[in-house]
């Protein structure tokens with residue numbers, strides 16, 4: 268349903284009113300800015316009156332014997348005084364205008380700073396579910412362009428509008444006092460100008476909205492193409508991406524051009540109306556003078572006032588635009604600020620302390636969209652220090668299970684307990700501080716390696732950082748770099764290999780020393796040496812921690828205390844390697860098809876597959892089997908190249 272105008276108007280006023288509380292912190296500055304606005308307006312509008320008084324009192328008419336005007340006699344003292352007063356008012360006006368601009372800019376920048384921080388704080392708090400849905404480019408555009416529109420509203424729109432209203436009021440009152448007939452004639456153009464301004468701004472408003480929306484899309488396209496530059500290049504789709512961006516940029520240029528055209532068309536019309544108004548005022552004023560009901564200097568005062576009014580009244584449309592843009596921006600910005608996290612902390616939640624690491628899933632079900640279940644009836648009892656390996660085909664729900672433990676998402680049914688406490692009863696911060704996560708796609712921040720390792724513990728000493736790096740088997744590599752721990756890693760750590768990044772992530776988690784660990788072991792295949800180092804790092808990492816591992820490597824799976832086999836969101840098998848290998852089922856199939864191949868490719872001996880009744884049976888040869896390296900050679904190679912990290 269299309270909202271009716273009053274409804275829409277009411278909604279827009281509400282957005283505008285929601286912006287005003289941001290002024291609270293800068294109340295003093297805002298009042299001072301207003302005083303400057305009033306002074307600047309008053310000084311400008313009083314100047315024509317000073318000229319009138321200077322003429323009235325400084326120049327006396329000289330008449331002949333018949334009373335005819337033959338000249339003017341100047342009172343030097345009064346004229347100098349008048350001129351000095353005009354100069355003094357101009358200086359005072361300049362000072363007030365400076366104050367208004369300076370304070371307006373300060374308030375605008377401060378409010379923009381506060382709003383950006385509010386947006387950023389909220390974005391940090393929002394759950395994964397929110398970030399799954401919202402595009403980064405849209406968020407970026409709101410945090411930059413839309414906040415900029417609000418800044419302009421505070422630094423310019425609000426104060427300039429007051430200034431314009433003040434100037435209009437002073438001149439209307441002044442004109443009416445001097446001569447109400449000429450005043451009424453001079454006001455003829457005001458409603459026409461106001462009408463034009465409103466019509467133009469109403470035409471421009473939807474265009475500004477489109478421009479803002481398109482700006483967000485353009486940012487999104489650029490962000491996506493730059494983040495995925497490797498994929499773009501790999502598929503030779505540079506031209507396609509360039510065209511996609513060029514189309515959006517063209518749309519932006521067209522829209523901006525159309526908006527500029529409307530404004531440009533409007534300007535000559537406004538100028539014409541203003542010129543016609545001055546002609547009318549001078550004409551009618553002269554007629555009044557000829558009839559003796561007005562003095563010539565009053566016509567001059569009227570003309571000066573009209574001139575002074577021209578510019579601000581003509582910018583009324585621009586001001587209305589600033590406000591209209593600020594309103595649509597406020598709507599978009601408040602959408603970000605108001606966004607509620609799907610994962611909420613309970614009032615009175617307690618901090619999770621002295622964690623032993625007993626993690627229990629009790630009949631847990633989960634759905635991303637509340638429609639189709641992704642997990643159903645999951646029961647897991649992970650005793651402190653146990654390693655739980657999650658195994659299953661792609662899309663079976665392994666990542667979803669581990670994402671529920673730190674409450675990246677909340678369970679739809681059932682509950683998860685840590686040391687007997689429902690994780691929804693503890694503070695989110697304390698919960699996550701006790702869980703270490705090494706993700707598949709390791710993200711390194713732009714900064715030094717030291718900063719990246721110490722990310723979860725910024726006050727860690729160099730000694731602690733090095734200890735973690737040694738345990739993660741990455742220390743030797745770091746010190747071999749030209750700047751060692753001060754080496755800069757670029758966006759997503761592009762200067763490092765996947766295996767190196769993963770070991771840095773392990774060091775980062777080791778430093779945090781969590782009791783519960785989540786490890787996504789599905790890194791793309793790595794060479795033998797890296798594989799060996801990661802295994803060693805992993806052993807260090809898992810020591811004494813309850814570990815949930817999304818397992819891709821046989822070694823990890825075989826060492827696990829419990830192997831949970833998932834299929835389409837349900838647990839279909841559970842047990843140790845020895846137990847599961849005895850059973851017909853998915854585990855044995857995965858083992859035969861994938862895991863065993865990996866190990867053999869790396870040159871490691873694998874336990875024989877017992878056939879039914881315990882008899883050994885030949886393993887089927889499947890996809891991409893490579894010639895196995897002798898186990899001993901692989902190990903020596905790995906150890907020799909690693910040079911011993913610890």
Ligand SMILES: Nc1ncnc2c1ncn2[C@@H]1O[C@H](COP(=O)(O)OP(=O)(O)OP(=O)(O)O)[C@@H](O)[C@H]1O
Nearest residue numbers: 399635636641659660661662663664665666667668
């Ligand atoms: N953020 C999300 N929003 C909606 N659906 C999702 C989301 N993440 C995963 N899914 C869906 O949930 C199901 C389980 O996905 P999940 O990532 O947990 O599987 P997985 O076993 O870890 O798979 P893989 O081994 O490929 O990583 C899949 O059908 C997937 O499409």
